[in-house]
Amino acid sequence: MQEKLFGKTLEELKAVAVSLGLPSFTGKQLSEWLYKKEISGFEEMTNLSKKARSQLSSGYELGIHEPTGVQESTDGTKKYLFPALPGKFIETAYIPDAKRSTVCVSSQVGCKMGCMFCMTGKQGFQGNLTAGEILNQYRSLPEWKKLTNIVYMGMGEPLDNLSEVLKSLEVLTSDWGFGMSPRRITVSTIGITPAMLEFLDKSNAHLAVSLHTPFDEERRKLMPVQQVYPLNEVLNEIRSWDFGRQRRVSFEYILFKGFNDSSAHVNELSRILHGIRCRINLIRFHPIPDTPLESPGESTILQFKDRLNAKGITTTIRASRGQDIRAACGLLSTKRLLKQD
Numbered sequence: 001m002q003e004k005l006f007g008k009t010l011e012e013l014k015a016v017a018v019s020l021g022l023p024s025f026t027g028k029q030l031s032e033w034l035y036k037k038e039i040s041g042f043e044e045m046t047n048l049s050k051k052a053r054s055q056l057s058s059g060y061e062l063g064i065h066e067p068t069g070v071q072e073s074t075d076g077t078k079k080y081l082f083p084a085l086p087g088k089f090i091e092t093a094y095i096p097d098a099k100r101s102t103v104c105v106s107s108q109v110g111c112k113m114g115c116m117f118c119m120t121g122k123q124g125f126q127g128n129l130t131a132g133e134i135l136n137q138y139r140s141l142p143e144w145k146k147l148t149n150i151v152y153m154g155m156g157e158p159l160d161n162l163s164e165v166l167k168s169l170e171v172l173t174s175d176w177g178f179g180m181s182p183r184r185i186t187v188s189t190i191g192i193t194p195a196m197l198e199f200l201d202k203s204n205a206h207l208a209v210s211l212h213t214p215f216d217e218e219r220r221k222l223m224p225v226q227q228v229y230p231l232n233e234v235l236n237e238i239r240s241w242d243f244g245r246q247r248r249v250s251f252e253y254i255l256f257k258g259f260n261d262s263s264a265h266v267n268e269l270s271r272i273l274h275g276i277r278c279r280i281n282l283i284r285f286h287p288i289p290d291t292p293l294e295s296p297g298e299s300t301i302l303q304f305k306d307r308l309n310a311k312g313i314t315t316t317i318r319a320s321r322g323q324d325i326r327a328a329c330g331l332l333s334t335k336r337l338l339k340q341d
Helices: 010-019 026-035 050-059 119-123 131-139 158-173 193-202 216-222 231-240 263-272 298-310
Strands: 069-072 078-084 088-096 101-104 108-110 125-128 149-152 185-189 206-210 249-255 278-284 314-317
Touching: 010 026, 078 131, 088 108, 088 131, 108 119, 125 158, 131 158, 149 158, 158 185, 158 193, 185 193, 193 206, 193 231, 206 231, 216 231, 231 263, 249 298, 263 298, 278 298, 298 314
Parallel strands: 101 149, 149 185, 185 206, 206 249, 249 278, 278 314
Antiparallel strands: 069 078, 078 088, 088 101, 108 125
């Protein structure tokens, strides 16, 4: 299998050029063709010599691939299927709204984290995506030029694939890449503390932390990561980090009936988040097989939001999008498509 150029950084592209005996500045030309223009083959790189194009095509693959399938929801959300890794697949959600269009990208095939409420976790882990496979979910959408926001909230734990995620962010936000503002990008994590700190240091994208309950014992039941990186450790690191005025930290909170939706949870959230400039995104639980968890009624969700806002914590309810095609939060999975080894 040929090495792919799409997803490489400017320095990596310069190294490719030099390895082929081409001038270093050819790397900059390659970045412009890959990230600034719509091309489908090396022959379209018209400012490179025929010899250079021949060398590139014989040693490398472009690495830009269209999705192999799509489902469309009644609300306009689309779920795209992309091949990734040999014989595997990932799902990517496109979410149009009145003022913004968001792509929710995957960073892994499956996930190691085993959260009780997530279909991707029930799939298990098959492998990490490359930066190119992450970026291809953005670049290869038919709607890619309409996109205003990117969220790393699809399949996988982004910070468990930190090096490739950081590389993809570099390509997205650099002048030589797609030139997107990091303020338009949010990366989600369940709280892998060392990787989170490296992400905060090396990127300017927003951070979203999966919280789901403020109580340690409850969180251990929901999320095994709590045993390794406890929530208080994650929050202490966030509290000490200087986010500035432009960068945002938010907390994701899926509501479960009779489990994490009481006034005691509101009070404890207010206590543990004190001193952190943040917002909470409340998320409706979308049922998955083999779990006892249920979503509370709409009145409970609204009351929970109002109580948090009354405590001074900016809280919103995330709209459920694409539920009828299993594209909503926690539902992405390609388990049924996995080829048996």
